[in-house]
Amino acid sequence: MVEKAAAPLRADAERSVRAILEAAERVLSVDPGASMEQIAAAAGVARTTIHRRFANRQALIEALATSAARQLAQAVDDGRPDTAPPLVAMHRITANVLQVKGAWTFALSLGDDPDSEAAALQLDIARRCVAVLARAQAEGLIDEKADLDWVRRVYYALIGESLHGDDSDADPDTLAARIIDTLLHGAGPRA
Numbered sequence: 001m002v003e004k005a006a007a008p009l010r011a012d013a014e015r016s017v018r019a020i021l022e023a024a025e026r027v028l029s030v031d032p033g034a035s036m037e038q039i040a041a042a043a044g045v046a047r048t049t050i051h052r053r054f055a056n057r058q059a060l061i062e063a064l065a066t067s068a069a070r071q072l073a074q075a076v077d078d079g080r081p082d083t084a085p086p087l088v089a090m091h092r093i094t095a096n097v098l099q100v101k102g103a104w105t106f107a108l109s110l111g112d113d114p115d116s117e118a119a120a121l122q123l124d125i126a127r128r129c130v131a132v133l134a135r136a137q138a139e140g141l142i143d144e145k146a147d148l149d150w151v152r153r154v155y156y157a158l159i160g161e162s163l164h165g166d167d168s169d170a171d172p173d174t175l176a177a178r179i180i181d182t183l184l185h186g187a188g189p190r191a
Helices: 011-030 036-043 047-053 057-078 086-103 105-109 117-138 148-164 172-185
Strands: none
Touching (some): 011 047, 011 057, 036 047, 057 086, 086 105, 086 172, 117 148
């Protein structure tokens, strides 16, 4: 069976959905059990508006996860992972990702259904991350014997720690520089 693509939303409907998703992120990050009514109040819309856009709470949660994953994918795209020099791409992507992850902490922490669009986007992001790391490895920035999937996991952990640390409100470019420096050089003494 061929699925019909959803019709694009009118500008006012798109603003309404964006307001609902932003409110859901704020409300659910404080109270994961918050009701649709609480989210509607935070979004400044009627409860019926939420129910018109989202069939139920689970549909809202899935839309939230998908929206955040799309923004994360766009943050990676904006870093020009395929065309910028690897070190530049890594820095840009890291700064962009820090901004998105900082704004969508709840949505990006949701366990994705492996068949969801959000999960597919996350897998593609991981694949693209490894591709950038492979380019960095080819330029001698990463040891030729390094397991790039492990390097990706360490990179993700550094981003996560940056978002939860005492300096989580620092400038994304400053944090990105620290993350990339730590990833590429560790904490050992410089030669």
